[in-house]
Amino acid sequence: MSEDQRVPRAQVAWRRCLLGAVSGLVAGYTALAVAELVSAAVRPQAGPVVAVGSAAIDRTPAAVKDYAIRHFGTNDKLVLQLGILATLTALALLLGVLAAHRRRAGAAGVLLFGVVGAWAATSRPDSTSWTDALPSAVGAVAGAGVLYLLMGRLGPGKATHTPAPVNQSRGDTPTAAGPAGSAAVTREAGWDRRGFIIAVTAAAAASTAAGAVGRTLNNSRGQSAVASRSNLLLPAPASAADAVPKGAQLRIPGVSLFVTPNKDFYRVDTALVVPKVDATTWRLRIHGKGVTRPMTLTFDDLLRRELVERHITLTCVSNEVGGPYVGNARWIGVRLADLLAECGVKPPSKGGRADQLVARSVDGMTIGSPVEDVMDGRDALLAVGMNSEPLPFEHGFPVRMLVPGLYGYVSACKWIEDIELTTFDAYDSYWVKRKWARRAPIKTQTRIDTPKPFARPTAGIVMVAGVAWAQHRGIDNVEVRIDDGPWQRADLATEDTRDTWRQWSLTWKATRGTHTLTVRATDRTGRIQTERRTRTIPDGASGWHSVVVTVD
Numbered sequence: 001m002s003e004d005q006r007v008p009r010a011q012v013a014w015r016r017c018l019l020g021a022v023s024g025l026v027a028g029y030t031a032l033a034v035a036e037l038v039s040a041a042v043r044p045q046a047g048p049v050v051a052v053g054s055a056a057i058d059r060t061p062a063a064v065k066d067y068a069i070r071h072f073g074t075n076d077k078l079v080l081q082l083g084i085l086a087t088l089t090a091l092a093l094l095l096g097v098l099a100a101h102r103r104r105a106g107a108a109g110v111l112l113f114g115v116v117g118a119w120a121a122t123s124r125p126d127s128t129s130w131t132d133a134l135p136s137a138v139g140a141v142a143g144a145g146v147l148y149l150l151m152g153r154l155g156p157g158k159a160t161h162t163p164a165p166v167n168q169s170r171g172d173t174p175t176a177a178g179p180a181g182s183a184a185v186t187r188e189a190g191w192d193r194r195g196f197i198i199a200v201t202a203a204a205a206a207s208t209a210a211g212a213v214g215r216t217l218n219n220s221r222g223q224s225a226v227a228s229r230s231n232l233l234l235p236a237p238a239s240a241a242d243a244v245p246k247g248a249q250l251r252i253p254g255v256s257l258f259v260t261p262n263k264d265f266y267r268v269d270t271a272l273v274v275p276k277v278d279a280t281t282w283r284l285r286i287h288g289k290g291v292t293r294p295m296t297l298t299f300d301d302l303l304r305r306e307l308v309e310r311h312i313t314l315t316c317v318s319n320e321v322g323g324p325y326v327g328n329a330r331w332i333g334v335r336l337a338d339l340l341a342e343c344g345v346k347p348p349s350k351g352g353r354a355d356q357l358v359a360r361s362v363d364g365m366t367i368g369s370p371v372e373d374v375m376d377g378r379d380a381l382l383a384v385g386m387n388s389e390p391l392p393f394e395h396g397f398p399v400r401m402l403v404p405g406l407y408g409y410v411s412a413c414k415w416i417e418d419i420e421l422t423t424f425d426a427y428d429s430y431w432v433k434r435k436w437a438r439r440a441p442i443k444t445q446t447r448i449d450t451p452k453p454f455a456r457p458t459a460g461i462v463m464v465a466g467v468a469w470a471q472h473r474g475i476d477n478v479e480v481r482i483d484d485g486p487w488q489r490a491d492l493a494t495e496d497t498r499d500t501w502r503q504w505s506l507t508w509k510a511t512r513g514t515h516t517l518t519v520r521a522t523d524r525t526g527r528i529q530t531e532r533r534t535r536t537i538p539d540g541a542s543g544w545h546s547v548v549v550t551v552d
Contacts, residue, residue, distance in 0.1 A: 016100045016154060019196065023150040024096020026203050027110060028088055031143025033207035035117070036214030039135040044218045044273050045124070045363070046132040048117035048139060049088075053080050053272045055120035061434075063537060077272050088113075096147065103151040107144040114140020125364025125430075146203045153196035222276035229397055232279060232390045237309040237332050244311070247494035250503045252465045254450030258496070258503065259311070260327035262387050267394050268316045268325055268408070275362050275415045279398040284382075288421035290353035292344030299398050302384060305334045310379045313469050313501045315442050317407035318536050322447045322545035326469060328500050331402065333383035337375040345421055347375040354421035358429055359401050359413035367413040368429035369403055370439055371421065378404050378472055379499065382416070404499040405472030407440040407540055437539035444470040444529045446478055446504070446521040446545060453547040459512050462551070464490075465505040470523035474498030477522040480506045483515055490519075498524065510551045518546040 032048065039047040045054070057080070060068075068076040091113065099106020117136025121127060249258040279299040287294045309332045316325035346352035349372060357369045374380045380403040384391060391397040396414030403411035409431045424438050432438050446468035451457055468475045474495065479487040493503035508517075520529045533543035 017097050019154055020096040020098075020100025020106075020151070021093045022096065022200065023099065023147055024092040024094070024106070025089070026150065026200055026207075027096065027143040027147035028092030030146045030203055030207040031110060031114070031139040032088070033139075033211030033214065034142040035135040035139030036218070037210045038138045038214070040214045040217030040221070042131050042134055044221065045126065046121045046135045048114075048121070048136040049081060049084055050272045051121035051124065051132070051136065052117055053077075053084050054124055054270070056080065056084070057270045057272075058124075081272065099147050099151050100154065103148060106151070107148040110144040110147055111140050114143075125366070126362065127364075150196065150199055150203070153192045153199055224280075225276035225278045225393070225397075228279040229390050229393070234332060234385045234388075234390060235303055235307060237307040239306070239308040241309040241311055241330055242496070245494045245496055248496050248503070250465060250493050250505055252450065252463050252505055254452070255465045255503055255505075256449055256467050256501075258328060258500075259387065260329055262329070262389070262392050262395070265327045265329060265386075265395065266316060266325045268318055269414060270365060271363050271415075274394050276393055277362055277398055277415055277417075282398050282417070284399065284417060284419065286339065286343050286419045286421075288354060288358075288419075289423065289426075290345050290421050293342065295339070295343050297339075299384075302334055302382065302399065306338075307332055307384075308335060308379065308381070309385075310381070311496050311500045312379065312381075312402060312404050313471055313499065314402060314408055314412060315445075315469065315471070317409050317436065317440060317540045319445075319541065320536060321445070321533070321541050321543045322547075323541075326445075326447075326467075326501065330387050331381055331383045332385035332388075333381035333399075336380040336382055336401065336403075337377075339382070340371075340375060340421075345371070345375070347372045354423060356422050356424045356427065358420045358422055358427060359416050360418035360420070361413055361415045362417050363415060365413065366429040367401075367410060368424070368427070368432060368438065369401075369406065369411050373406060374403055380404070380411075405442055407442055409436060410438075410440045435538060440539045442469070442471045443540050443542055444468075444473070444475075444521055444523045444527060445542075446475075446519050446529065448517060448519050448545055448547050451517075451547065451549050453549070455547075455549045456552050457510055457549060459510055459551050462508045462510040463505055464508050464517060465503065466519065466545075467501045467503050468519075468521040469501035470521065471499050474524040475502040475504075475521055476524045476526070478502075478504040479520055479522075480508075481518045481520075482508065487520075512551050514548065514550045516546055516548050518544050520544050 035048050044050065068079070072079045095106045095109040098109060114136050117140070118133035121132040121136055122130060244258055282299045284297045309330060311328060311330050313326065313328040319325035345354065348355045352371060355371050357371050357374055359367045359369065381401070383400050383402055384398065386392065386395055391400060399416055400414045401412060401416050447466045448464065449466040451462065451464065464480055468478050475492070478490040478492060480490050481487050488506060490504040490506040495502055522528045529544065530542050531544050534541055
């Protein structure tokens with residue numbers, strides 16, 4: 001009896017499911033690879049993984065997003081993409097098994113997921129054409145075709161029962177289970193083993209080639225943007241930032257640097273693929289309510305204007321008490337208030353018609369800022385440089401917006417390309433639609449940088465130190481409490497400006513045992529940081545930061 005004629009029934013079923021699962025994986029791989037290739041002709045953001053991931057981010061409840069940022073930090077996007085790929089792998093396996101028994105149904109399932117990807121791509125805020133559906137659609141057709149053809153190599157999948165032969169020489173009597181209780185056997189229609197292996201190998205190889213070409217082409221699309229940044233020499237600012245004052249940076253190990261290096265600056269945004277915008281083709285449009293002279297600027301137009309340089313501390317609204325999403329940098333850019341004034345815009349306090357400025361990014365993000373705050377004299381900037389170099393791509397090259405004193409989600413639009421003047425009553429920006437507050441001034445906060453939680457310092461003199469911030473108000477006092485003892489006034493480092501964080505330190509005579517260190521700050525308005533703990537939603541976390549240490 002040959003293998004493809006009579007085999008145990010269970011063996012036939014398991015083999016067919018296994019080969020179906022392999023076929024499903026190859027079909028899914030083909031779909032993604034072909035989609036990658038097609039996205040090179042459309043745009044990278046239209047690829048199914050990015051499109052579905054972005055749609056998932058848009059529709060994820062704020063609390064879940066906050067959880068992801070809190071637990072995964074800047075790796076939240078990688079975790080999401082890996083989760084999507086794991087889900088697609090599982091679905092590909094299941095569809096392959098389904099196709100092994102119902103060939104057309106399995107192929108139809110692949111097509112259905114192509115429809116989901118196409119819908120996700122075209123429903124994104126940055127989608128401007130139906131062509132965004134093509135990568136997912138074409139990829140799904142290719143994947144469904146591969147799955148259907150591979151199933152054809154397995155034969156029709158039908159098997160008929162054949163009773164086991166009787167061993168007459170031994171006088172055995174046939175039974176339902178076959179001789180001596182052996183498993184039932186079936187006569188299976190032959191499957192093309194050689195043809196199946198060749199087809200799987202060919203499909204995998206062709207898909208790998210298609211994916212490689214697609215990735216190469218997608219990477220090349222950003223080369224002009226990379227070149228425009230590499231060739232950029234920022235002009236000297238007309239108003240340079242003052243040198244960091246002596247004493248602003250404490251020489252205490254473990255304390256955050258006063259100026260955060262670009263590579264260490266936090267990044268929180270929704271972009272699964274960092275936009276790479278060519279500065280030579282970038283444009284910014286300013287228009288809307290109360291704009292009497294609409295304006296469109298090129299990057300060169302911006303560089304020809306008066307540039308200012310300032311140290312400004314940025315904070316993310318998702319920063320938990322004591323969290324890492326705060327950093328200080330030296331920014332160079334154009335005063336936004338001057339541009340708005342040239343366009344005829346007035347703040348509401350002077351009769352202006354618009355109270356909200358909506359900044360739009362090339363990836364469709366919308367961020368709403370109060371016009372009054374932008375035009376009240378603070379250094380609200382359209383920034384082009386960060387720490388003496390052009391903006392890094394992940395921080396908004398070629399141009400980003402920032403407003404001292406406001407959380408990033410209401411002020412710090414990266415990759416900005418459009419500014420519309422409107423009202424808060426007329427329009428809700430991206431995060432406001434997701435239940436975050438419309439207005440969000442940064443809350444007074446402080447953080448213990450050293451000693452770290454659960455540290456084991458030696459008894460004796462221990463330096464307790466950290467940073468405090470209350471942008472656009474300034475820090476006036478920091479106090480530290482050991483266990484339930486009295487509040488002790490910390491020594492403040494020299495202040496740069498009220499828009500930057502401020503370092504502080506306290507000399508502690510540590511005794512053996514476990515201790516809780518708590519810190520609070522007072523801003524220049526006289527307001528003491530509140531003890532009441534709140535979540536980051538809807539307008540930023542509050543509460544005192546504490547660490548527990550054990551002194552040996």
